Amino acid sequence: MHIVIATSTAGVLWCATALAEETSEEAPNGIPPATPGVAEEAAAPPLPPKQPPLRMQRGRSERLATQLQSQDNQETEVHWFQEGSKDQFLGLFSQEYGEESQGYALILHDNQQHPDWPGLVHKMRTLLPAGGWSTLAIALPDRWDIPEVPAIDREQTVVDSPSKSDGSGAPSTAESEPGSETGDETVSPPPDEQAPENEMAMASAQLDNAPDSGAESTSTTEGLTFTQLSVEYPPDEIPQVFQSRIQEGLSFLKAKAPMPVIIISIGSSATLMAKQAHELRMKDIAGLVVIDPSPIDEEGFDASSDASGLRIPVLDIAPQFNSRSNPKLRKQNAKRQSRTTFEQEIVLGSGRNFEGYESYVAKKIRGWAKRVIIDKSRFGYL
Numbered sequence: 001m002h003i004v005i006a007t008s009t010a011g012v013l014w015c016a017t018a019l020a021e022e023t024s025e026e027a028p029n030g031i032p033p034a035t036p037g038v039a040e041e042a043a044a045p046p047l048p049p050k051q052p053p054l055r056m057q058r059g060r061s062e063r064l065a066t067q068l069q070s071q072d073n074q075e076t077e078v079h080w081f082q083e084g085s086k087d088q089f090l091g092l093f094s095q096e097y098g099e100e101s102q103g104y105a106l107i108l109h110d111n112q113q114h115p116d117w118p119g120l121v122h123k124m125r126t127l128l129p130a131g132g133w134s135t136l137a138i139a140l141p142d143r144w145d146i147p148e149v150p151a152i153d154r155e156q157t158v159v160d161s162p163s164k165s166d167g168s169g170a171p172s173t174a175e176s177e178p179g180s181e182t183g184d185e186t187v188s189p190p191p192d193e194q195a196p197e198n199e200m201a202m203a204s205a206q207l208d209n210a211p212d213s214g215a216e217s218t219s220t221t222e223g224l225t226f227t228q229l230s231v232e233y234p235p236d237e238i239p240q241v242f243q244s245r246i247q248e249g250l251s252f253l254k255a256k257a258p259m260p261v262i263i264i265s266i267g268s269s270a271t272l273m274a275k276q277a278h279e280l281r282m283k284d285i286a287g288l289v290v291i292d293p294s295p296i297d298e299e300g301f302d303a304s305s306d307a308s309g310l311r312i313p314v315l316d317i318a319p320q321f322n323s324r325s326n327p328k329l330r331k332q333n334a335k336r337q338s339r340t341t342f343e344q345e346i347v348l349g350s351g352r353n354f355e356g357y358e359s360y361v362a363k364k365i366r367g368w369a370k371r372v373i374i375d376k377s378r379f380g381y382l
Contacts, residue, residue: 053231060114061090061139090139098132103260104253107137110267123358131366138249141233141241260286268294274306287313287372294324308334313372316344321351
């Protein structure tokens, strides 16, 4: 019996020694062997830092710039204004190649588009240089008219559930609502029935009680509206941002050469530009083109009177069908104010967006601008 025990003990010692040697070969320098899966997790690269959200206009512009640069478009110069800031915006410059240089055309696209939007914007940007007009199309801020959702009043009583009936059609008086008094005692609801019945209130309660997973405290966003929480420009800031970008575009063009500048505006940009052009000096722009201006539901903007009341040369272009605003009112206002520099062109057969008539519109603008700029003594270009 003692021999068997000794043999067993020796066998155990031999196995332990062999296991120790094998372990020492797999994990040198006394480092314990890695647990499967742990090494892979430790070696995984850290997640990239979370980037702040971009405005939708900025995203469209970056994709457009990448596309134009990948196509090696030699006729378009991609330029970023305010590069590196949160207000960075895109500009596309095309040098004229006509027989005689006429000047510059600053092109303003419609709302929620980009500087090379298919159709009218692209055609004007690429066709006007052949007539001697260098073009600069710039990105403009998006306007989002989002109705505000009223905040939930957490102290407001939740909508009661339908009253119970005793079968006769009248509400039953035998049972009282939870928390009401019946006789000498007050009936309180069980704990489970004290939860809010309204799903929206329940969701709000869950958000209030949820732990803060972000670096910023939830108290900084409490009470803010949806528009205030958005990264997009608020509607009341759009005119100021719009005007700032116009001024930067004009400065960019004037730095190239002292030549006349006309502004071509479309849709809501035409409405904004017609209003702000009253504050520009005549030497800043030689003429303004407004193409089917869109009404803006905001005090102080009137497309029918702002465009027709300007003293600078104005070309008003409108479609024959489905126009965004009434071109007859603009023409009547110009006539009433004796604005001889106001001209209007109704593109026969065209509808909204001038689909199929883009080249015709570009040709009309080029002819009008040539007549306006040739008479240099009239508009101060001697």
